[in-house]
Amino acid sequence: MLKTVNRVLLGLLGLGLFALGGGVLLGGLDLQRHWGFGIPGWWPFRGPDDVLLGAEGRTRWRDEGWWWPTIIATLAVLLALLLWWLLAQRRHRLAHVLVNSEDGAAARLNGRTLEDAIEEEAQALDGVSRAHVRLTGRSTAPTARVRLLLEPHADPARTLGHLSRETLAHARDSAGLDHLPSKVRLREVRHRAQRTA
Numbered sequence: 001m002l003k004t005v006n007r008v009l010l011g012l013l014g015l016g017l018f019a020l021g022g023g024v025l026l027g028g029l030d031l032q033r034h035w036g037f038g039i040p041g042w043w044p045f046r047g048p049d050d051v052l053l054g055a056e057g058r059t060r061w062r063d064e065g066w067w068w069p070t071i072i073a074t075l076a077v078l079l080a081l082l083l084w085w086l087l088a089q090r091r092h093r094l095a096h097v098l099v100n101s102e103d104g105a106a107a108r109l110n111g112r113t114l115e116d117a118i119e120e121e122a123q124a125l126d127g128v129s130r131a132h133v134r135l136t137g138r139s140t141a142p143t144a145r146v147r148l149l150l151e152p153h154a155d156p157a158r159t160l161g162h163l164s165r166e167t168l169a170h171a172r173d174s175a176g177l178d179h180l181p182s183k184v185r186l187r188e189v190r191h192r193a194q195r196t197a
Contacts, residue, residue, distance in 0.1 A: 009085075094135040097142050100176045109175055111135045111142070117174075118144065121167045127154025129189050142175075144168065144182040149189055156186050 027045025122131035172180040
């Protein structure tokens with residue numbers, strides 16, 4: 001649902017910006033005169049000397065009592081909608097995973113429990129200082145976001161291979177999932193340089 005809303009909003013915003021940019025370009029380059037076509041009377045940009053908002057447009061409603069409260073209320077609503085949209089982009093933690101048991105009934109596995117199990121097994125890998133796992137997505141098709149903090153001696157390729165072939169495979173098999181897509185971020189532990197005499 002969020003992807004659809006994002007695509008529609010971005011499409012409408014892009015279409016509006018394209019129309020506005022095209023209108024400014026038509027007037028700024030005086031294309032209607034050069035190419036010999038007419039533009040509607042309501043079109044705001046008629047030539048290179050026109051401005052986006054003239055003096056009359058800026059001062060027309062200034063003395064009206066309703067003008068500033070309306071502007072402030074509109075901007076407040078717009079800000080609230082933008083904040084809601086920004087917060088909706090955050091990936092929410094998965095509360096539970098639906099496990100397909102052998103008898104045909106579905107069982108619920110606590111998402112935090114599965115995250116803890118993956119973290120514990122990942123931290124046991126050689127060269128891993130700390131692990132953090134978050135499950136996102138749908139309860140029938142979870143996605144794992146894994147962050148590993150590696151020791152200086154760790155081999156990232158080998159650690160990633162063990163994580164993929166062992167840790168995440170165990171989690172996928174224990175939850176009865178067909179696949180468990182994962183995004184892994186590796187970071188190295190910061191350490192001070194050692195001096196030798």
